[in-house]
Amino acid sequence: MTSIMLVCAVLMSLAVGVLVAYWVCLAMFQVFQIHVKQVQARRALGAAVQVARG
DSSP states (O other): OHHHHHHHHHHHHHHHHHHHHHHHHHHHHHHHHHHHHHHHHHHHHHHHHHHHHO
């Protein structure tokens, strides 16, 4: 009985670890999406300024 509880605890710990890692990855991808949008906006603004100068 004790070994079954130990195995269940280990499996539950692994499952929680996988879920936490998944959530961290999702959060980081959201941060990178925000960064990508900022870079796109900055490049578009820079291109518009160059066209206006040219």
